[in-house]
Amino acid sequence: KGAVSQALHEFERQLGTPLFDRVHPRMHLNHDGKRLLPLADELLHRSRDISLMFSDQTADPFLQVGASKTIGSYILPKLLGDFEKSGLWLPEAHIANSKKLCDLVASFALDVALLEGEEHHSDLVFEQWLADEMVVVAHRGHPLATGVKHPLDVLRGQRWILREPASGTREYFDYNLAPLISPCAVALTLSSPEAILGVVAQKLGITFTSRLIAELPSFSSHFAVIQLERNFPRTFSLCYHSKKYHSISMDQFLSYCRKWVPAI
Numbered sequence: 001k002g003a004v005s006q007a008l009h010e011f012e013r014q015l016g017t018p019l020f021d022r023v024h025p026r027m028h029l030n031h032d033g034k035r036l037l038p039l040a041d042e043l044l045h046r047s048r049d050i051s052l053m054f055s056d057q058t059a060d061p062f063l064q065v066g067a068s069k070t071i072g073s074y075i076l077p078k079l080l081g082d083f084e085k086s087g088l089w090l091p092e093a094h095i096a097n098s099k100k101l102c103d104l105v106a107s108f109a110l111d112v113a114l115l116e117g118e119e120h121h122s123d124l125v126f127e128q129w130l131a132d133e134m135v136v137v138a139h140r141g142h143p144l145a146t147g148v149k150h151p152l153d154v155l156r157g158q159r160w161i162l163r164e165p166a167s168g169t170r171e172y173f174d175y176n177l178a179p180l181i182s183p184c185a186v187a188l189t190l191s192s193p194e195a196i197l198g199v200v201a202q203k204l205g206i207t208f209t210s211r212l213i214a215e216l217p218s219f220s221s222h223f224a225v226i227q228l229e230r231n232f233p234r235t236f237s238l239c240y241h242s243k244k245y246h247s248i249s250m251d252q253f254l255s256y257c258r259k260w261v262p263a264i
Contacts, residue, residue: 038241042245045247066096070209071115074193098116111247117168123242134176134234136155159205160173161206
């Protein structure tokens with residue numbers, strides 16, 4: 001740590017400006033540090049690209065990809081399997097909610113994030129990726145799970161089991177469904193899609209989730225979709241920083257995602 005600190009101080013001396021605000025024991029990038037970050041990131045990845053050109057590697061082990069929790073649970077495993085079959089490999093993936101992933105992309109800690117929907121962030125690019133639909137899920141045998149399409153007002157007074165507010169799924173609920181059925185009671189908030197399904201299976205409430213879950217082979221044995229007279233489509237996004245240098249491996253991964261069609 002001492003050598004790194006000395007090197008950093010020398011670098012700042014040569015530049016003639018500090019790059020960090022030092023609040024012991026932490027350091028935070030200041031305005032000039034944030035200005036330099038995209039260039040430093042580009043230099044680092046360009047040097048890795050040069051090494052990759054003259055090696056037998058087909059992917060950069062430093063490629064950092066993140067996925068929101070629904071995508072991480074129900075899309076990413078198949079995507080990685082197909083990606084590996086194509087002769088490429090993603091060595092590391094981070095699973096978190098959408099807001100956390102956007103913060104990591106904004107700070108260049110992640111190269112690409114696979115997100116549910118879009119966040120509001122001026123420095124980030126959100127490229128439409130896969131089509132999805134949100135559905136209301138209840139336990140099997142729920143009085144509203146008859147297969148008949150209901151008006152939205154039947155959802156008033158239901159007990160909701162939902163994701164945490166920083167997730168893409170919860171934000172979609174808050175902005176698209178909740179205003180139409182207000183007032184609605186959120187009985188429980190959980191950060192895990194699997195935990196939410198477990199609670200719904202115990203007949204403790206209903207949830208709003210991706211149709212991906214309703215297409216799982218085991219879904220119908222425990223759950224049912226409450227059919228509604230209105231659909232709730234959404235789009236998964238590929239997210240990356242607008243000033244991010246696209247390394248060879250980043251371009252390979254993005255190109256593969258753009259042409260990939262999930263067979264779920």
